[in-house]
Amino acid sequence: MVVSYSGIAGRRGKNPTKIVIHNDGGSKNAKASFYKSWLENHNPELGFAHYYVAEDGTYQAEADGNSAWHCANSVGNRDYLGIEVCQSLGSESVFKANEQKAFKLAATLCKKYKLNPSVAIFPLHRELSSTDCPHRSFALHGKAIVAVKNYYVEQVKKYFGSTSSGSSSSAGSSLAKNTKPLKDGKVGDLVKVYDALYRDSTGAGRSTAKRGKQGRIKRIVANSKKYLVEDWGWAHPNDLQLIKRATGSTSVKLPAGFSKEEATFVNGDTQITTRTNKPSLKGTVGKALKPHEKVAYLGWKVSEGYTWIYTKDKRYIPVRLVGKAAWGTFK
Structure with missing residues (x-):
């Protein structure tokens, strides 16, 4: 069922030309059933997408042939389909499962409207207007526009029936x-x-x-x-x-909520206070990371407005304010 917005943002009069995959910024309870109820009592001018993909299914809020106010950009609102990946502030596993549903939906829509999956077909919301959307996908899939778009295309192609890129020999x-x-x-x-x-x-x-x-x-x-x-x-x-398999290495289990990433952080010019029990400024203070010191780490997590790394010697180290430059370099 489509909600009563039908055509409120305008009728496109042609097939959609691109697809924007959003992150809803909603909690674990922001499911499709929630959006069905909420959108029917929501001022549409404040924003809505065509589809809401969540743990309990997919809710279509507007017909494909109509525009939607989903990316604060006149061309994007008029010509692009919007898919919200819901529960983006909930658990990582649920969010990733919702992403896969959204990629499968995007593949179906690409086939329907004869769109060849490519980075040009999947602009990010943050490219169209000032926003951090898709915030969770950005954090999980590369923290860079090109990385996230390449990931989207790769995943959509799994369901589209293409596993090779245009550059493949x-x-x-x-x-x-x-x-x-x-x-x-x-x-x-x-x-x-x-x-x-x-x-x-x-x-x-x-x-x-x-x-x-x-x-x-x-x-x-x-x-x-x-x-x-x-x-x-x-x-x-x-x-x-x-x-x-490599021998002589010890496996260290990542703490809850950390995304796996094995690399080395090289500190800049300022000493960093570390924590030993949790990624929090209120945690127990550990051995400081000295200026220009290198440390091997196993994963990262955003907490309290900082990006934290978890090291092989089981320290939690803040390495940047979210959205700001890192206090060192990664190798």
Whole structure:
């Protein structure tokens, strides 16, 4: 069922040209059933999207053929479909599941309106107006516009029926599916490059030059091409096969709410106070991170307006104010 907004923001008179995937900024209770009730008593001029995708299903608030006030941009409101990924302030697992539903919906809409999934088809809300939307996707999938857009396209293509990018070679597209993709890779693992490597972790600069070679994982980040192999390039788990697990390493469990990212933080010119029991300024003070000191970390989390890293020696270290430059560099 579509709510009574039908056409209130104008009738487009043509097929939509792009799709904006939003994050709703709602709590764990902001489900499709909530939005159905809330939107019917909500001033539409304050904003609404076409679809609301949540744990309990998908609610369509406006017909595809009509415009919607969803991105504070005249062209975007008129010509683009808006999909809200709901419960973006709730649990990460629920949000990611909702994202996948939204990607599947986006793939269906792309097919319906003959849109070829590409970064041009999926502008971010923050590109169209002043906002932090999609805030949760931004934090989870690269913290950069190009990284998030590449992730969106990659995920939509899974459901669209395309698994290769426009830059893939004919050899790459004809390669048999990797039946033993890397699972839960660790820094130091010896792996075989089954398919391609990329110049950066967002998926740019695809190359098959190292196909069949063996090398070790040097770094792991949160982007889709998450594994750095030697200094050759970045790989998706489907691009690699495990040869031998790293030995002599100790596994440290990430605290709740932390996103996995194995790398090194190099502090800047100012000493940073660390915490030993929780990512909070009220936590127990630990050994300070000295100026220019390096520290290996396993994951990150946003808490109290700061981005915190969790280190191998089990310290919580704030490394930046959210939305601001880091107090050091990441390697």
